[in-house]
Amino acid sequence: RVQRKRFRFPLRPIWAEALLGVVTCGAIMGAVWLANSYPWPIGIVNRYAAANNITVPEGGLFIAHGIAIPVLMAVAVGLVMTFITNRTRFGRYVFAIGGNPEAANLAGINTRWITMKVFMIMGVLATIAAAISSARQNSATNVLGTLDELLVIAAAVIGGTSLAGGSGTIIGAMLGALLMQSLQSGMVLLGVDSPLQSIVVGAVLVIAVWLDTVYRKRV
Structure with missing residues (x-):
């Protein structure tokens, strides 16, 4: 303020x-x-x-x-990451690199080091998610989370993150993840086969990307 x-x-x-x-x-x-x-x-x-x-x-x-403890942990992580992206220099650098890496590099931003930091943060968040999933399932495996990349991308795009880079919010991505999980849980309750579930998720992702492309062209 x-x-x-x-x-x-x-x-x-x-x-x-x-x-x-x-x-x-x-x-x-x-x-x-x-x-x-x-x-x-x-x-x-x-x-x-x-x-x-x-x-x-x-x-x-x-x-x-x-409220389940994993939900509280997700809210805490979301608040911390929102503060980092909106209130710190590092967060501004990330958006600048996502929007135009060459311009960010010419502006004096160490794009390689910022990119490395982003991957490090993603590794920490993936570790937290894996620990929570292992605790909930009471077991651990090296294939945990396999093929969840499509769900993550779809959640981010639905939440307003542009695949072209430079725009998006943490809260939007979390709401997108909530929507995708609700969709997946609904299909499980309806008895939809796993291959068809993947097709539905892929169709949702394609529609979201198409809408994002149309919006960016109009803007």
């Missing part, structure tokens, strides 16, 4: 920012409360008990509600 005021950019009133924060927190807490207001279906409870060798008591089996 201080920097925006310094460069005479338009500022929202403080009460508007406070109201936006309160409404956002209230919406999140309301969604959590609504999700915790419904008991687990009997079928899910029975399958959970059978999978964990638990005897279901007469009063029913209580399964804890709330």
Whole structure:
């Protein structure tokens, strides 16, 4: 806010920012409360008990509600990466390199070193994701996450990231990932075959890229 005021950019009133924060927190807490207001279906409870060798008591089996720890970790990572991309020099350099690497290099940005840092950050994030997946599955394998690249690219493009580079947000990519996971979970519940699921994901990616291309031509 201080920097925006310094460069005479338009500022929202403080009460508007406070109201936006309160409404956002209230919406999140309301969604959590609504999700915790419904008991687990009997079928899910029975399958959970059978999978964990638990005897279901007469009063029913209580399964804890709330927000899963991986979700909280994803939110924390998203906030940290949003701060890095929007509030640090490194984040600006990344967008500059994505938009025009040659111009960024001529401007004095060490494009190779910034690119190396990006790959290092991706390695750390992939390690965190692998640890969470291994913990959830209670097993580890060297093929974990294979062929998930298509889902990741589709999520990023749907979230507003341009394949041409130079534009995109962390929040948008996370919303795109949520949409893709919802689509994939829905196809699993409907009993769609795995090859057809890949075709649907590929079709969604092609449509998203096409829409991005059309939008960039109009702009």
